[in-house]
Amino acid sequence: MRFTHTCATAAAVAALALSGAAPAFAAASPAANPDAAFLQAIHQSNLAEIAAGKDAHAHAKSTCVKQVGDVLVRDHTTLDAKGATLAKSKSITLPKEPNADQQKSLSALKPKNGTTAYDTAWLKVQSTGHQQALTLIDKELKSGKDAQIQAAAKAARPVVAAHLKMVEGGVCHAPMPSGTPSATPQR
Template sequence: MRFTHTCVTVAAAAGVLALTGTATAFGAASPAADSDAVFLQTIHQANLAEIAAGKDARTHATTDCVKRVADIIVRDHTTLDSKGAALAKSKGITMAKEPSAAQQKQLSALKSKNGTAAYDSAWLKDQSSGHQQALALIDKELKSGKDSQIRAAAQAARPVVAAHLKMVEGGVCHAPTESGSPQR
């Protein structure tokens, strides 16, 4: 696998893992639930997935760059999730305890590449996909959310997630060397 990305995510969501659709990637919510509550629940699961993926990369990535990006993602998503969970609690919204089954399956698939250059490349690709989905979810909340506090939380998270996307898609980590291994 060719390393095409340059070194990762945050804020309100991200969905580590090459996820294929917001509902599937972040976990489907009850159709009867209001959209603001669904946003908080979905972003929470995305944060949980990002934190888990970041912790995994700290241990299994081969480059210092990916490990540094993973540290940033874990730090930022932990902060974002803490704020989102407090907001959800204040509004009586129940939150999941772990990433969705689809997110867990995606992380398991990534683990099969532990300690290889393919891991770093796949992790960056998954982070890109997850952060793109998170931004789409945040933008939807900003456009149509009804609760001003939840919209404010989404607004605050947006630049964090956008910064993570920029990190994983371009410019932080270098392309592979001639040998095919990413530069450290």
């Protein structure tokens, strides 16, 4: 997914907590198994979100964006680990890195490192991505066939929705100590 699709996938991955530790497993055909395709897409999203969060921590100008980045790293790492365990139990091979579009989206931020323009662009990418992730999760919840994968998506949904609230509309809402967004927007 692009960063927006990455967020969607990351959100879904976050929901599924995929870790990417499944390279030795048999590959599942995405066309033949939409549930497997969901796990794979969510895993790539999680990987992209983890990378984006680390990048924000290192290159954002505002404390709020750095804090949101830290929450993304924490939550998507947890979701990805759970997702990877689930994928392994189902012999689903997971990609080892974010897709090319996701990597390109993160690279596009580099020239803005350390500026308010970086923060604004990062927040917009995260907002769109988390909206897309929720769409991906909702599709799995509506039409998925595997009860365990659907349960993972259901568990991930509130995490992704909370992330969206932190970045919605390209405005930063600092997370509270509990990890929920504050009502006070920041840039």
